[in-house]
Amino acid sequence: MNSPFRIIGKSFPRLDARGKVSGKAIYGTDFAMQGMLHGKLVHSPIASGEIISVDTSRAMAMPGVYEVVTAKDIPAQRYGSFVKDMEVFASGRVNFIGQPVAAVVARTAEEAEAAAKAVKVEYREQAAVFTTEDAVKADAPLVHPDWQEYKAVPTVKRQGNITNQARLVLGDVDKALKESYRVFTHRFVTNVVHPGYTEPRAAIAHWADGSQLHVWSNTQLPFEAQATLAEIFKITPSQVRVNVTVIGGGFGGKLRLGVEHYAAAAALKAGRPVKFVSSCEEEMTSALPRQPLTIDLTTGVTKDGKILAKAASILVDTGATSGSGVGVASSVMLMLAGPYKIPNLRLESRSVYTNKTPTGSFRAPAGPQGNFAVESQMDIIADALGIDPLEFRLRNIVREGDLAPNGQKLESVSLEECLLKAADAIGWKDRRPEPGRGKGIACAWWTTTSGSSGVYVKVGPDGQVFLNTGCAEIGTAALTGAAQVLAEALGIELGSIQIVSGDTASTPFDFGAQGSRTAFAVGNACIDAVGKLHQRMKEIAAKQFSAKAEEIEIDGGAAKFGDKLLPLKEIAAIAQTSQGGLIAHGTFIAPPTLHDKERTENMVITAINSPSFHAHAVDLSVDAETGEVKIHDYVVVQDVGRAINPTYIEGQIEGGVVQGIGQALSEEIVYENGIVRNAGLTDYKMPTAMDAPNIRSFIVESPSKVGPYGAKGVGEPPVIHPPATIANAIASAVSARVQTLPITAEKIVRTLTEVSETAK
Amino acid sequence: MTEVQLDLTVNGRRHRLSVPAHYSLLDVLRDELELTGTKTNCLEAECGVCTVVLDGKSVASCAVLAAQCQGREVTTVEGLAEGAALHPLQEAFVEFGAVQCGYCIPGMIMTAKAFLDENPRPTREAVREAIAGTLCRCTGYQKIVDAIMAASQRLSQQGERA
Numbered sequence: 001m002n003s004p005f006r007i008i009g010k011s012f013p014r015l016d017a018r019g020k021v022s023g024k025a026i027y028g029t030d031f032a033m034q035g036m037l038h039g040k041l042v043h044s045p046i047a048s049g050e051i052i053s054v055d056t057s058r059a060m061a062m063p064g065v066y067e068v069v070t071a072k073d074i075p076a077q078r079y080g081s082f083v084k085d086m087e088v089f090a091s092g093r094v095n096f097i098g099q100p101v102a103a104v105v106a107r108t109a110e111e112a113e114a115a116a117k118a119v120k121v122e123y124r125e126q127a128a129v130f131t132t133e134d135a136v137k138a139d140a141p142l143v144h145p146d147w148q149e150y151k152a153v154p155t156v157k158r159q160g161n162i163t164n165q166a167r168l169v170l171g172d173v174d175k176a177l178k179e180s181y182r183v184f185t186h187r188f189v190t191n192v193v194h195p196g197y198t199e200p201r202a203a204i205a206h207w208a209d210g211s212q213l214h215v216w217s218n219t220q221l222p223f224e225a226q227a228t229l230a231e232i233f234k235i236t237p238s239q240v241r242v243n244v245t246v247i248g249g250g251f252g253g254k255l256r257l258g259v260e261h262y263a264a265a266a267a268l269k270a271g272r273p274v275k276f277v278s279s280c281e282e283e284m285t286s287a288l289p290r291q292p293l294t295i296d297l298t299t300g301v302t303k304d305g306k307i308l309a310k311a312a313s314i315l316v317d318t319g320a321t322s323g324s325g326v327g328v329a330s331s332v333m334l335m336l337a338g339p340y341k342i343p344n345l346r347l348e349s350r351s352v353y354t355n356k357t358p359t360g361s362f363r364a365p366a367g368p369q370g371n372f373a374v375e376s377q378m379d380i381i382a383d384a385l386g387i388d389p390l391e392f393r394l395r396n397i398v399r400e401g402d403l404a405p406n407g408q409k410l411e412s413v414s415l416e417e418c419l420l421k422a423a424d425a426i427g428w429k430d431r432r433p434e435p436g437r438g439k440g441i442a443c444a445w446w447t448t449t450s451g452s453s454g455v456y457v458k459v460g461p462d463g464q465v466f467l468n469t470g471c472a473e474i475g476t477a478a479l480t481g482a483a484q485v486l487a488e489a490l491g492i493e494l495g496s497i498q499i500v501s502g503d504t505a506s507t508p509f510d511f512g513a514q515g516s517r518t519a520f521a522v523g524n525a526c527i528d529a530v531g532k533l534h535q536r537m538k539e540i541a542a543k544q545f546s547a548k549a550e551e552i553e554i555d556g557g558a559a560k561f562g563d564k565l566l567p568l569k570e571i572a573a574i575a576q577t578s579q580g581g582l583i584a585h586g587t588f589i590a591p592p593t594l595h596d597k598e599r600t601e602n603m604v605i606t607a608i609n610s611p612s613f614h615a616h617a618v619d620l621s622v623d624a625e626t627g628e629v630k631i632h633d634y635v636v637v638q639d640v641g642r643a644i645n646p647t648y649i650e651g652q653i654e655g656g657v658v659q660g661i662g663q664a665l666s667e668e669i670v671y672e673n674g675i676v677r678n679a680g681l682t683d684y685k686m687p688t689a690m691d692a693p694n695i696r697s698f699i700v701e702s703p704s705k706v707g708p709y710g711a712k713g714v715g716e717p718p719v720i721h722p723p724a725t726i727a728n729a730i731a732s733a734v735s736a737r738v739q740t741l742p743i744t745a746e747k748i749v750r751t752l753t754e755v756s757e758t759a760k
Numbered sequence: 761m762t763e764v765q766l767d768l769t770v771n772g773r774r775h776r777l778s779v780p781a782h783y784s785l786l787d788v789l790r791d792e793l794e795l796t797g798t799k800t801n802c803l804e805a806e807c808g809v810c811t812v813v814l815d816g817k818s819v820a821s822c823a824v825l826a827a828q829c830q831g832r833e834v835t836t837v838e839g840l841a842e843g844a845a846l847h848p849l850q851e852a853f854v855e856f857g858a859v860q861c862g863y864c865i866p867g868m869i870m871t872a873k874a875f876l877d878e879n880p881r882p883t884r885e886a887v888r889e890a891i892a893g894t895l896c897r898c899t900g901y902q903k904i905v906d907a908i909m910a911a912s913q914r915l916s917q918q919g920e921r922a
Contacts, residue, residue, distance in 0.1 A: 011857065013854045013855060013857070014854075014857075014859065016862075017853075017854040017859050017862075018846070018854060020859050020862030020865055021837075021846065021850040021853045021854055021859060021862070021865055021866075021869065022797070022837065022838070022840075022841055022846065022850060023795075023796070023797020023798070023836065023837035023838045023866045024797065024838075025862060026796070027796075027799070027863060029796075029799070029800055030790075030796035195897075196895075196897045197861070197863075197897055198799070198801055198807060198809050198861070198863040198864045198895060198896070198897055199799070199801065199809075199861070199863040200801060246862070247861060248799070248861050248862070248863025249860075249861040249863060249897050249898055250861075251897070277800075279803075280801065280802040280803065280804065474861065475860040475861025475862065475863075475898050476860060476898075477857075477860065647856075647857035647903075648857055648860075650857070650902075650903070651857050651860055651898070651899055651900075651903060653900075654899060654900030654901075654902045654903065655860065655896075655897070655898045655899045655900040656900075657900060658900035658901065659897060659900075680802065680804060680806070681802045681804065681806035681807055681895070682804060682806050686895055686897065688892040688893075688895065688901075689887075689888040689889075689891045689892045689894075689896075689901040689904070689905065690888055690889060690892040692888075692900050692901045692902070694902060695900060695902060
């Protein structure tokens with residue numbers, strides 16, 4: 001089939017590739033300034049307690065030390081996404097091991113680190129709580145005794161350690177469960193996993209004249225960093241300029257402030273630029289890992305495999321601050337209902353404080369947790385009913401025009417196609433090809449996050465086009481994708497485009513590189529800009545040809561009047577000498593996704609925008625003696641709406657799957673009484689090239705009405721399904737159903753032993 | 761602080777330095793010579809982003825003492841391209857979509873360089889084994905393996921022509 005596109009759908013190399021392969025790209029860790037000092041943090045060694053005193057005198061006397069910064073040096077100000085429960089340095093009390101209490105500024109990072117050990121902090125230790133089950137008890141110690149004084153968004157319903165209690169309800173669950181042929185109840189527990197970006201969080205801050213803060217960092221969200229820093233230091237956003245360096249991976253772990261606020265506080269006191277880079281230990285103990293969830297899931301079905309009702313009680317462990325966990329507690333319910341038609345729902349979710357590392361928004365924030373529960377249980381039920389798991393899904397999935405669990409009307413629904421293609425590719429008919437070998441399947445839907453985007457598209461007199469965006473490039477090549485949209489719409493070659501990104505002072509606002517939205521939203525803003533550029537081109541050409549603007553046509557990258565052509569670069573040259581250049585401000589905001597408000601209570605995330613649909617399937621073997629899992633084949637079928645750049649879509653799929661395999665099989669931040677027991681990469685096991693299987697990607701294009709050329713979000717979905725897909729295949733291979741993540745070899749062997757002992 | 765006198769060659773350029781005795785090769789490259797193409801992360805030789813080629817072998821430069829490099833030759837990612845022309849490995853990484861965030865890529869490329877110098881026509885499995893010491897969180901490794909395989913073919917063909 002001939003493509004109607006010149007640029008869309010072609011696998012061009014990313015525009016920033018050469019700088020990255022030659023070592024010339026300047027990342028956050030590389031960035032340096034004249035006169036720059038280095039900062040290191042002092043961390044709390046206890047999980048809960050009051051700070052009695054901070055003695056900085058010994059540290060101040062250490063070689064190379066300029067300043068020690070504490071909460072006393074900055075405004076008393078709490079901040080946070082839904083509940084303002086965070087502070088830069090602990091002031092009155094600490095509530096997790098690793099919480100920053102002070103920072104030391106010194107000539108070198110080494111000297112700062114040595115002096116940080118010499119800061120003497122005296123604590124009065126208090127009772128702590130480490131599990132959500134304990135934290136919701138009436139007599140549980142409060143992680144934040146002053147929680148009632150914190151500001152919060154009005155949607156949330158708080159009580160003690162609970163930061164929100166939200167519900168998704170439909171129909172009459174009790175009645176439906178009573179009428180069900182069978183009712184299944186299971187508990188699923190997920191793991192704390194680190195985003196695992198290879199570049200630690202880094203920032204350099206400089207106060208230009210004592211009131212203008214300039215920050216360079218590897219943040220995913222320069223405009224949010226700007227707003228949060230302004231809030232913390234009680235200045236206006238325009239007094240803060242954030243420039244994004246090249247970013248060594250984010251995966252959501254660099255959405256919120258990383259070390260920018262420490263650098264800013266330190267630079268304010270030292271009167272010089274200060275750089276902070278997280279150590280590996282800090283990354284593992286005090287970054288923003290994925291929330292672990294405990295999900296009690298009950299499903300009632302008819303004899304012929306129709307789901308009648310789902311009820312769930314969900315506890316989201318957000319750690320010591322609520323962060324985005326409040327959002328996860330909402331969106332996990334949209335995941336748990338699944339892409340299934342269910343007439344009766346009663347899902348109840350609570351986000352809860354514990355005295356552990358604050359958590360954050362790791363790629364597809366509620367996806368893997370919710371999917372692991374719902375898709376594991378789908379297989380358990382199918383087996384119990386004697387129905388093939390694929391067939392059981394096909395009897396219940398949503399189709400075009402159906403209402404989703406939240407009541408939103410679904411369009412461009414490709415789930416059946418995804419499931420059937422995945423099953424076909426993995427050879428589903430032969431589900432258990434030999435003893436110890438089995439296949440698994442899982443499916444999901446996911447959002448293309450909304451939020452506004454602005455771009456300036458500027459054409460130079462040489463025909464070179466600058467795409468100026470407030471969105472950062474976190475590595476996905478999504479900005480190359482947006483540039484492909486621009487090149488296609490403007491009628492130019494991709495090589496004519498240069499990207500300028502992530503400067504709050506000079507680039508237009510963008511909601512940022514998050515939620516699978518970059519190519520979608522920035523791409524749409526580019527299309528809007530092209531419409532405006534075309535109008536300007538017509539006006540300039542009309543003048544040139546003594547014609548009317550409406551008589552001018554746009555042909556490729558040129559204006560055309562009869563047989564006369566005026567190329568873009570000539571128009572830009574004319575514009576440069578006559579009217580300050582050729583530039584357009586393109587904007588985009590996704591239309592709101594309507595849902596049934598009767599169904600949602602206190603949910604801070606209520607809808608799935610421009611949903612994408614996808615299915616994964618795996619073929620693996622399990623060694624029953626050792627519990628070792630060997631993946632033979634892994635298949636992903638993902639609906640991307642329109643494939644803007646197939647190679648980088650495959651890149652998102654392959655990378656996401658391997659990250660998901662890490663969550664499924666090997667990764668976990670292990671806590672013991674609030675202490676991280678594996679705070680380094682020797683003991684925190686991310687998949688290596690030897691662990692990663694070959695992945696076969698199949699791209700489905702079921703266009704979205706909203707996306708540029710029909711594109712939907714791509715980046716997050718691939719990480720959602722691996723835990724459930726692999727759990728299902730393991731159960732299929734050796735009858736070991738593991739309901740907690742990660743599914744380690746030990747757990748498989750233990751489950752097999754239990755199964756065989758029950759059989760005796 | 762005890763200093764050591766160091767005479768080493770980096771990317772063909774000879775340097776005579778005096779550095780603190782506990783400095784790693786990574787410290788010398790990034791802090792003394794300001795060659796930041798070699799990346800820093802875990803500092804415990806687990807992530808591999810700091811990999812460079814030392815006398816023909818790939819090493820995690822965070823785990824090599826600078827003093828051990830006396831009189832030796834180091835190649836970093838900055839020393840790979842010849843002028844504006846990328847090395848075939850770099851070209852293949854660009855072409856095959858093997859680069860996402862790119863932070864592991866200098867380490868990956870230097871690992872691959874040393875490996876291909878010793879094993880000009882490897883299997884995919886051998887490539888996976890060779891790069892297992894360098895973590896990549898973006899790509900799932902598949903396109904990195906594709907790129908290294910393609911580069912090995914091109915380098916072998918170049919070698920045959922030469």
